[in-house]
Amino acid sequence: MAALDSQKLTPTEEAEVQQWITTSERLKSSPSDTSILEKLNSHLTSRTTLLGTKPSKADVAIYESLAPTVKSWTPEQRTGEQGHPHILRHLDFVQNSGVFGLNVNDPDKIKVDLDEILYVKPPVDAKAEKERLKKEKAAAAAAAETLVDRTKAAADAVKDAVVEAGSMAAAAVGIATEKPKKEKKEKAPKPQKAPAVTTPPSPHLIDLRVGHILKAIKHPEADSLFVSTIAMGDKPGTEDTTEYEGQVCRTVCSGLNGLIPLEEMQNRKVVVVANLKPVKMRGIKSCAMVLAASPKLKEGEVDDHKGPVELVTPPPDAKTGERVCFDGWLGEPEGVLNPKKKVWETFQPGFTTTDNLEVAFDGRLVKEAGKEEVGKLITASGGVCTVPSLKGATVR
Numbered sequence: 001m002a003a004l005d006s007q008k009l010t011p012t013e014e015a016e017v018q019q020w021i022t023t024s025e026r027l028k029s030s031p032s033d034t035s036i037l038e039k040l041n042s043h044l045t046s047r048t049t050l051l052g053t054k055p056s057k058a059d060v061a062i063y064e065s066l067a068p069t070v071k072s073w074t075p076e077q078r079t080g081e082q083g084h085p086h087i088l089r090h091l092d093f094v095q096n097s098g099v100f101g102l103n104v105n106d107p108d109k110i111k112v113d114l115d116e117i118l119y120v121k122p123p124v125d126a127k128a129e130k131e132r133l134k135k136e137k138a139a140a141a142a143a144a145e146t147l148v149d150r151t152k153a154a155a156d157a158v159k160d161a162v163v164e165a166g167s168m169a170a171a172a173v174g175i176a177t178e179k180p181k182k183e184k185k186e187k188a189p190k191p192q193k194a195p196a197v198t199t200p201p202s203p204h205l206i207d208l209r210v211g212h213i214l215k216a217i218k219h220p221e222a223d224s225l226f227v228s229t230i231a232m233g234d235k236p237g238t239e240d241t242t243e244y245e246g247q248v249c250r251t252v253c254s255g256l257n258g259l260i261p262l263e264e265m266q267n268r269k270v271v272v273v274a275n276l277k278p279v280k281m282r283g284i285k286s287c288a289m290v291l292a293a294s295p296k297l298k299e300g301e302v303d304d305h306k307g308p309v310e311l312v313t314p315p316p317d318a319k320t321g322e323r324v325c326f327d328g329w330l331g332e333p334e335g336v337l338n339p340k341k342k343v344w345e346t347f348q349p350g351f352t353t354t355d356n357l358e359v360a361f362d363g364r365l366v367k368e369a370g371k372e373e374v375g376k377l378i379t380a381s382g383g384v385c386t387v388p389s390l391k392g393a394t395v396r
Helices: 011-029 034-046 059-071 075-079 087-095 124-171 343-350
Strands: 208-218 226-231 240-242 247-254 268-273 277-282 284-286 292-294 323-326 351-353 359-362 374-379
Touching: 011 034, 011 059, 034 087, 059 087, 075 087, 075 124, 087 208, 208 247, 343 351, 343 359
Parallel strands: none
Antiparallel strands: 208 226, 208 268, 208 323, 226 247, 240 247, 277 284, 323 374, 351 359, 359 374
16 A cells, blocks of 8 residues: 555546545445446446556555455346446456555455356447437437527517507508518428338347358367357358358357367357357457357246257258248348347347257247247248257257
């Protein structure tokens, strides 16, 4: 702490440090205050320390207030969809960096599993976001134009009323007004724009294809991951592809190491999700996802990630890159799924397996599907995708 106490800070930084120390005092009495935790997690999203990159005693104060509670956080509280992963990362940095002078013994540290990432927030589709902002700007301009037109029309009406009242007063005393009443020009109605056609959400927006794993290796930096080279019908020059053994391929990371033998990942057909936004997984960019089935969790049961897990298998005669859809929900997929629409998150809970070991979509489990039907996962040539033994399983 001596190094931090002697550190030179600007008046603005000093004020910010004092604010965070005050926050740390609040956290001591209410370490589970959701509003404070969310604000802190959001603040740390793009910062190494509370001041950005400069360490301070505020970091130590927050650590001392939260560490006892964070030690007992569940995996969901740490890295789940509603969790606080950036707080966890920050506290881990403070307890392990010598610059803060804490010297925390290993048994007393917060245990952090770097491979335990339950939820990765989908990156924003920059093109879609730009288009959304453009539409919002156009809508705001149209609204402003309408307001101006209404204001002008109201002013014209008041002006006409004043002129008419003056004419009537002049007539009452026998005086003719010099200026005749202006005739109000009728404005032509503006043409109405046709409402935009929106495509209702549907499982067919997910680009499912037959993929051929040409090779798979263990991830050099993550014990739970495999790194596969998969051909899935992309054209030469497609972004995020490489050529391997004369085929256009993508690199795909999957958390199957320890669940499926590596030899079963070699030279085999699988079903892949091809239009998720690529994401880096421990330094390697993953550009698709391999579909696999696992037992459905019972109410209150926690996923221990111990399996069993079975890969979804297309028919033996299915061709690499062949489109795969759920029967009853056919249609063209989106180029890249818009993370804001949450298409994958909405429809994946309906992905299941039947008593005949066929992969299917159960519309009864997803109200957005629009119909309570069960459709098998079929290739364009009509074959059904299956799993070896798991009935009533979750597929993801």
